[in-house]
Each structure stands twice: as structure tokens, then as C-alpha cells.
Amino acid sequence: MDEELTQEYGPKWSDQRVERMLGALVCGVVALLLALIVTVFVRAWPSFSHNGLAWFSSSGDVEEQLNAISLSAQTSGEFVYTFHAWPLLWSTLLITGGAVLIALVSALFVAVFIVEFAPEWMSNILQPVIRFLASVPSVIYGLLGVLVLVPFIGNHLVTEGQKASVAGVISLTGYSLLAAVLVLTLMIAPLMVSIFSDGLRAVKPGWLEGSLALGVNRWRTTWKIGVRSARPAIVAGTVLAVARAIGEAVMLAMISGSVAFAPNPADGLIFIYEPSRPLAPTIVKNIDQLSSPPFNATLFSIAAVLLFSAAVFSLAGWTARRAMQKYLAP
């Protein structure tokens, strides 16, 4: 039918032509993504091939390794690639994991509150608040973290005894795991709340009413029926939040402490006051070294790990969503 109608409009904006033009644009965007993936991994290859799986291991001081890499480009022709990134990986794991766990629980409660329990006026306030918190630029969170939260932790939460106990290893100034986790939680929780509450709103009213009619109170109905049927949305929101948390560079560069140090939970509660530096901030902090070939490869290898883990998480989320949807009504 479309083909016949096309004739009247002439060749300039004919349907076939428009479809082809839009299709070409779409193919271009797909190609751009492929180019990005290929470029990142190709650029990262020297670092991975020199280090092998030792890239993920922990041996030696990461800062010294980075210095050696940057020196090797300036002095001799022989490039050094040795880089063992475990402290950075561990810091990423701790900060992302901590923030996502706290944000998941609190966002779930807030989403349930907005959708089911908050009085009209309260949810009318909360929704714009959540939207606002989600749209505050990360650098503002970083600034508030570094000027308010970090001094507070350094001056009031960390005791002198704790500072003295690790004085030979690292100095506790407030730039810490705790500050990073708290601010990151604040950044990703609003994202989760908005996706969770969309999911909770889409639950079929009949299912909830059925449960209520059986005499189950509203609280339990919400958690047993509402939250459970909204699980695909919860997974989707969590995956998105994890991707944001892994990739957050600037805010963490400002408040996580910028020392390649691996806080050890076995040391007791003091580890939450210890500084560290995740993967993404390492790129930001060393960006002026981008022009030296070995450093370039090292930074791209970090980017490749970030890209790969973001891909793995979204794949895992997609699989989990599919598995859940199988048992639920469409």
C-alpha cells in the first residue's frame, strides 16, 4: 500500500528513500559502537599481551608501576608495560558493591513508599525530589563530598588512635571508602527509585486486589505480590545503577583518596576510613600521560576492563529479566 501512495509525492521524500536514509544513519550508529569496542580493545592489547593474567593480580606498588611506564617512554626506546591492577579493581569492587547494596535496599523502600504508602502530598514532593537528585551533576556531588563529607569524616569520625595505628602505611585524612560509598549511593539511588517505581506501578491491580481480598494487609501484599512481580524492573534498575557506578570517574577521583591502596576488610572496621582509587578515576588522574604510547595502552586496558564489565552486567541483567518474565504474565 505504501508503495502506491509514494508515487504522488515524487522522489525527493519518497518512503523508500527516507527509509534508506534513516536506515543508513542507524547503521552508522551501530558501526560507531563497533568501532568503539574494537578501538578500545586494539589499543589495550599491548598492555594485556605483556602482562597476561597478571594484569589482574596484585604484586608491587601500582603507583611505581605507573611511574615506570611513563618514564620508559621518556628515556629509553624500550617501553615498559608491567601493570598489576588488583588494588584498583578491589577498590572498584568495594565501592561499587557497597554503594549498590545500600542503594538497592533504600531505593526499594522509597519506591514502595512512593507507589503504595505515601500520602498524595508526600509523593508529590518525593517524585520531583528524586528527579532532582538524579540530575545533579556528579561534579557537584564530588565538590560537596570533598568540602563537607571528607573533612567531617577526617575530623570527627576517625579517631587519633586509628590514625596512629596505620600511620606508617597510609594516612587517614577523610578521603575514604566510606565517603565514596555514601556519595555514590546518593548518586545511583534516585536512578533506581525511578525505575523501581515505574515497575511497581505497572503491576496488575487485580493481583494486588486478589491478595487484599484474601485478608492480607497492604504491607505484605506490596512486598509479596507487588515487589515480586516487579522483579524484572528491579533487575533492570540495578544493572543500570551498577553501570553508572562502575563508570563514575570524576566524583570518585575527587573523594576516594587517589592512592592505589587496597583496603583490607580483615583489618577490622578501620578499612572503611582508608583511601583507595578505583579504575575509572585512575584514567582521569593520569590523562595527561595519554600521549606516551605505553601509558596510552595502559589507560585503554583499564577502559577495556570497564567496558567489558559493563557489558557483562547488562548481559547478566538481560538474562535474569528473561528468566523472570517467563513465569509472569506479559
Add this chain to the structure above:
Amino acid sequence: MESSLQNQPLTVPPVPPPDQQDPPGAHQRKGAVEGTATWSLSDRVGLAICWALGLLFCAIAVAIVAYLLVQGIKFLRPEMLWTPAAAGFTETESGGFSDALFGTMIVALMGIALALPTGIAIAVWLVEYGRPAALARITESTIEAIAGIPSIVLALFGTVIFSSTALGFLSRSTEGVVFGRSFFAAGTMLSLVALPLIVASVREGLNSIPRHVREASYAVGKTKAATTRRILLPTCRPQVATGAMLGLGRIIGDTAIIVVLLGATQNFAPVEGVGFPLNYLRGAGTTLTNFVYEASPTGNLNQPQKAYAAAFVLLLMVLALNAAVDVVHRRARKVGTWSH
């Protein structure tokens, strides 16, 4: 005759009866509300946690706005808005951040000018054409993937593209070595940050237009392309505006791409020997986010007072965008397009 008809603006689209506007499930909160007196203790504790967390979020938002408002009023001087940054030892000597303010505007304009047409085109293709189906699925995953890529990775990719000699005309180059940092580079990569938001919003708008609207247009002899341009896109104007403003918010808030692709200077660095707008666009520069980052205690400038002032200006921009999104939503509901 044909063309004059085509150029007429679309009049108001048919308004669906108001009872259709309630999204499914909207009624479930109305009606008699059960009291909590019969609940067991653990349920009541749970509800208390809900209230506490909800109030905590409100308190944090209020605290952020109030704190930045106080610091902004304390440290923001109007002349900072039109004085460029200067070298100086104290906060009073080092000028303002006008270059950063203009930089933010330039970057936002460039990013949105690229992302908006592309995003609309992709959304239209996905909803209205979408053949072959495999390509449509790939495109959907691509957009989702772009949304999930950390912006620092996009920035690194940008350094590779824009340092290539073929694209040397977009940034400064000396003796064949391409600098690769310019407003063009930053704006292009930032448009990728905004793209997924725009695509998602426009798609939602297109999907919410009932089928019979399209069929009516085909029935009077319009092509698919003409229908899209004259009827579907004007109808989902609120969603296009929402997507654009969400994208704008992400663009002006992004720091990683700016730090990597625009350079760590605090002033415009125009390229010599090029005409007026191009010399600035090809040169390095700065934006408010970059200024805040550099002026924070962990940055190179370390001027917290000015960082507060710039952050306050940035926050005002974000608040204005949020308010604009609200206005668009409310207006769309009043006019009665098919948006929720």
C-alpha cells in the same frame, strides 16, 4: 497545490476522551485506605523505615540546594560571570569563570544540535520502519549499550578519533600532529551521552500515538514519511522536548569527557589564523563542570570559594531544566496528546 497543502502546519490532533488518559493501575491508590492498627509490629517498623528514607531523601535534596544557595550567595560576585579566569595567587586576583560559562553553553548547543536530529531519526526508524527486524533488534541493543558505556571510555575513544589526521581540521594541529582537543571533539562525544535519552523519550511518544491516527493519515493519501513529519512528530513534541532537556542536563553535567577532550585550560584557547566562530570551536576551552573540578581542593586551582560559586550557577541551570521538564509535562497533559 500539493506543496502548499504540505506546508500547512498541523492543527491540533484529535483529543482522546479524558477517561482514556488514566494509565493502567492509576486507580489502585485511590479508595479507602486501610489503617495500620491491625498490622504486626514488623510491618509497622517497615512502614516507618519507608517514611524515614523518604524524608531522608527530601532532607538531603533540601540540604544540597540550601547549602549551595548559601555558599553561592556568599561567594558569587556578578562580575565573575563576565570576567575570564586569570592567573593569580588568591581568589580575588584570579578573575571569574565567564569562559567556563560560555563553554558550557557552546558544548550544550553543539551536543544537542547533533544528538536531537540523530535521536529523532533513530526513534522514527525504530518505531515506524524497523525493517529488517534483526537490524531493529541490533539498534535497540546498541542504544542500550551506548547508555551503559562509561563516559570516560567514550572520552578515550574520542581522543583516538579526533587525533587522527583525517579529522585534524576539527582541532588544533602543529606540523602534522593533531592536538585532538576541541569543542568539536567534546560536543560530538557528548552528543552520544544524550542520544539514548532522546531516543527513549521520542520512542515512547511515538509508541503512545494510537494506530488509527496513522491509518487516517494514510487513508487521505499521505506517505509514511509525510505522516511522520506532519502528524506524528508534531504530536509527540512534548516527548521530543523532554528528551532534549534530559539530554541537555546530562551534557552540561558531564565532566569526564570535558576533562579529556576539551583540555585542562581555564580559558578559551582559540586557534590562530581561522575565522571567528571556527577558531574558538577548534580550540580548547573549559566548562563549568571542568571549572568546578579544577577549582575543588583536589584540582589544580584549589579555589573552593570559586568552585562553590560555579557549582551554584551549574545547579541553577539544572534546576531550570528540571522545572522546564515539569512545565512541558503539565502542558502536554492539559492539551491532551497521548502522553501520560
